[in-house]
Amino acid sequence: MSDIAVDVKNLTKVFQVGGGGANVFKQGLTSSYVVAVDNLSFQVKAGEVYGLIGPNGSGKSTTMKVVLGLMAPTEGHAQVFGLDSGDIRARHDIGFLPENPYFYRHLTGEETLKFYGKLCGLKGAELKDRIGELLALVDLEGARKRRLSGYSKGMLQRIGLAQAIIQRPRLVILDEPTAGVDPVGSRQIRDLVLRLKDDGISVFLCSHLLEQVQEVCDHVGIIFEGRMQQEGTLDELVSVENRYSLTLEDADPETIKEIEALISKTKGTTIAEQGHPKTTLERLFIKIAGEKEANKKS
Amino acid sequence: MKIPIFSISRTWTIASSTIVQLMRMKTFYFLIAFALLVVGIGFIFGSIDPDQASAARQLELIKKLSFGAMDLFAWLFAIVATALLIPRDLEDRTLYTILSKPVRRIEYLIGKLLGVLLLVFSSLAVMFCLCLVVLFIRENAAVAEEMSNLQLARGENIELIKEQISLIREQGVRPQLAIGALASFLKAAVVSAMAILISTFASSSLFTIISSILFFLIGHAHSMATSFWESGSNGVVKALTNLVKLFIPDFQIFSFSEGIVQGAAVAPHLVGSMCLLTAGYLFVFVLLSLVIFMYKEF
Numbered sequence A: 001m002s003d004i005a006v007d008v009k010n011l012t013k014v015f016q017v018g019g020g021g022a023n024v025f026k027q028g029l030t031s032s033y034v035v036a037v038d039n040l041s042f043q044v045k046a047g048e049v050y051g052l053i054g055p056n057g058s059g060k061s062t063t064m065k066v067v068l069g070l071m072a073p074t075e076g077h078a079q080v081f082g083l084d085s086g087d088i089r090a091r092h093d094i095g096f097l098p099e100n101p102y103f104y105r106h107l108t109g110e111e112t113l114k115f116y117g118k119l120c121g122l123k124g125a126e127l128k129d130r131i132g133e134l135l136a137l138v139d140l141e142g143a144r145k146r147r148l149s150g151y152s153k154g155m156l157q158r159i160g161l162a163q164a165i166i167q168r169p170r171l172v173i174l175d176e177p178t179a180g181v182d183p184v185g186s187r188q189i190r191d192l193v194l195r196l197k198d199d200g201i202s203v204f205l206c207s208h209l210l211e212q213v214q215e216v217c218d219h220v221g222i223i224f225e226g227r228m229q230q231e232g233t234l235d236e237l238v239s240v241e242n243r244y245s246l247t248l249e250d251a252d253p254e255t256i257k258e259i260e261a262l263i264s265k266t267k268g269t270t271i272a273e274q275g276h277p278k279t280t281l282e283r284l285f286i287k288i289a290g291e292k293e294a295n296k297k298s
Numbered sequence B: 001m002k003i004p005i006f007s008i009s010r011t012w013t014i015a016s017s018t019i020v021q022l023m024r025m026k027t028f029y030f031l032i033a034f035a036l037l038v039v040g041i042g043f044i045f046g047s048i049d050p051d052q053a054s055a056a057r058q059l060e061l062i063k064k065l066s067f068g069a070m071d072l073f074a075w076l077f078a079i080v081a082t083a084l085l086i087p088r089d090l091e092d093r094t095l096y097t098i099l100s101k102p103v104r105r106i107e108y109l110i111g112k113l114l115g116v117l118l119l120v121f122s123s124l125a126v127m128f129c130l131c132l133v134v135l136f137i138r139e140n141a142a143v144a145e146e147m148s149n150l151q152l153a154r155g156e157n158i159e160l161i162k163e164q165i166s167l168i169r170e171q172g173v174r175p176q177l178a179i180g181a182l183a184s185f186l187k188a189a190v191v192s193a194m195a196i197l198i199s200t201f202a203s204s205s206l207f208t209i210i211s212s213i214l215f216f217l218i219g220h221a222h223s224m225a226t227s228f229w230e231s232g233s234n235g236v237v238k239a240l241t242n243l244v245k246l247f248i249p250d251f252q253i254f255s256f257s258e259g260i261v262q263g264a265a266v267a268p269h270l271v272g273s274m275c276l277l278t279a280g281y282l283f284v285f286v287l288l289s290l291v292i293f294m295y296k297e298f
């Protein structure tokens, strides 16, 4: 058994837009290419939560589709637990929730899970038990017999998550699991992701909601225009080498004054920042995006 | 874990969900409309002018119209239902969730086709039975009337009436009518496979519906094309018509059943070749769809 859940190596995906693709001569003239993913490499270790973050159109969904075998890589490769992503056997170990998913609207929550369970080869009492278990997990027992056409965005996302893990996969891939979900709903989804992690399931998710990524991910990759900009554990990414921060809880003003006095006495040390802690990942993200934009203009 | 090349149970899961989907899309309203039409044809239309046409002629007309309506229903339903399935799955990203389960693409395609065909088959069976019931009632009513005439008749009139009765019986319920219904089903099957092929590269339902109907109509002009081709000497026209004939099925092969419905004798070799050709077309269309679908990127 491999301890690498997802292994993406030198992945490049080029889309041809326009041209139609039928006529070779015409292609050269009318079509252009979009490099959605550009020489991307990263690994998701078994049991960890990996977050890929990047702005719209940076190639997050494309990367996921290649990992799922829905698309073939133009160059490079993607493996899931040591199997090539195009291999159908890899699919047994993967659960996937696409971005803004719509399932069959005419099915009830229960029927939806039954359908996906059967596709994974589950049946009979085992499937029935699993459906009950999952509906309880995602808090949709009350909506069990309701059709999906009447589900809210948050409910759809949760039934989608249940559908993704019906066959107890070892890896769960979530494409923007909290897009369009209200704060309470996204908290629920975040808790579910943490539960998956506790159960030893690897999670590969992407998002541009950085606060949430920061809350759940062990490893983060920042992608911009298909290229990996920075990657590392959350601590590595957001810590600044020559800085050190101390977060106090319930400290009275006197203590803070004393600390400040102590620092002002020490030569070469200054207080660079003071106040209540902020989401640092967000700052990093904006910094990178800003630098890239500036580079493009110059 | 080993995953079979083709799993009947997964294909069946897709097929049965397709049937449920089409049923919940209220497609059976079609059937109700058909029932009203047939009953209307059988009882109201048939008795407008009893003196004008003989009873046998009336039965013939009823058959022609109701079997015609049945045929129209079958192929139109097959096209519309098929065209609604795959493009919609793609649009709603439901396809991603299905194909990210251990489902082979061939199982998905065949499952969809099977679902449509089963629904067309059962609707045809229901409509066929309805037609038979109406025909049976009309036939026996007409025979009973002639019988009552027979009791009053003398001399050569007796022969005449007996001939009338046998003519009526000929136009009544006959086993070979089932072959007419079978032809409608086979035609619908070929149209449906053609629509599947189109929908593997078309991205919208509307495009699939329109081009399927277009090809269906062109497919009735094979003999016309042949005569045109034989009379003309233009090489380009020849090549073009041959190309059309190669890719668009000859839907005329199913039309001999019109004769059967109207009381002509059954030619067993025609029925056999119709079945064989259907099987051939289905095979080729499914194979082509699969080739396109296998390499399709989502």
Ligand SMILES: Nc1ncnc2c1ncn2[C@@H]1O[C@H](COP(=O)(O)OP(=O)(O)OP(=O)(O)O)[C@@H](O)[C@H]1O
Pocket: A015, A016, A017, A034, A035, A036, A054, A055, A056, A057, A058, A059, A060, A061, A062, A063, A099, A208, B298
């Ligand atoms: N099927 C396709 N054909 C052509 N171009 C595509 C296709 N899919 C994606 N692209 C292009 O590839 C780039 C990356 O798209 P992708 O969907 O992976 O971005 P993303 O990071 O998921 O963005 P978002 O946050 O908006 O979901 C975009 O420029 C997009 O226009």
Ligand SMILES: [Mg+2]
Pocket: A060, A061, A062, A099, A175
């Ligand atoms: Mg995306």
